[in-house]
Amino acid sequence: MINSSQTEPVLNVLGTPLQPCCFAPLTGFYRDGSCHTGPEDTGRHLVCVLITTEFLTFSKEVGNDLSTPRTEYEFVGLKDGDWWCLCVLRWKEAYLHGVAPQVKLESIHSDALRYVPLEEFKQYAFKE
Numbered sequence: 001m002i003n004s005s006q007t008e009p010v011l012n013v014l015g016t017p018l019q020p021c022c023f024a025p026l027t028g029f030y031r032d033g034s035c036h037t038g039p040e041d042t043g044r045h046l047v048c049v050l051i052t053t054e055f056l057t058f059s060k061e062v063g064n065d066l067s068t069p070r071t072e073y074e075f076v077g078l079k080d081g082d083w084w085c086l087c088v089l090r091w092k093e094a095y096l097h098g099v100a101p102q103v104k105l106e107s108i109h110s111d112a113l114r115y116v117p118l119e120e121f122k123q124y125a126f127k128e
Helices: 053-061 088-096 110-114 118-123
Strands: 045-050 083-087
Touching (some): 083 088
8 A cells, every 4th residue: 555645655564565464354443454554543553463362351451342343433343363453552561461462564564663663573473
C-alpha cells in the first residue's frame, strides 16, 4: 500500500514493504487486512500478532476484552490462533509481563519501532 501523502511504499520493521496481517478475521484499524495507520488511529494498531488464550486472558485482566464481539466497531472477537493488528503499547505491556504474543515481522508497521526496539520484536518472531 502507498501512503496517500507520498509515493513511497509503507514499510515494515525490516525496511521492506508492509505485508498483510490477516483477512479472516479482517484486521487492521482500517479493516483492510494490514497494520496500516494514520492520524485517526490513536491506538496505533501497528503490530501483527498471533493471538493466544494466555494473551487474551491477560488483555481482559488489564481492561481490554478482545474476545467479545463488538459489532459497532466491526469487531468479531478474537480466539486462539487468530492473527490481529494489535496496539503497539498493548504488545509492549504484554511483553513486560511475559505474555507477549508472537509477531509477524513482515507485517508490523515501521512506526512500531518508535515504541519497541526491533530486537524485542525479533525475540517473538513467528516461525512456521
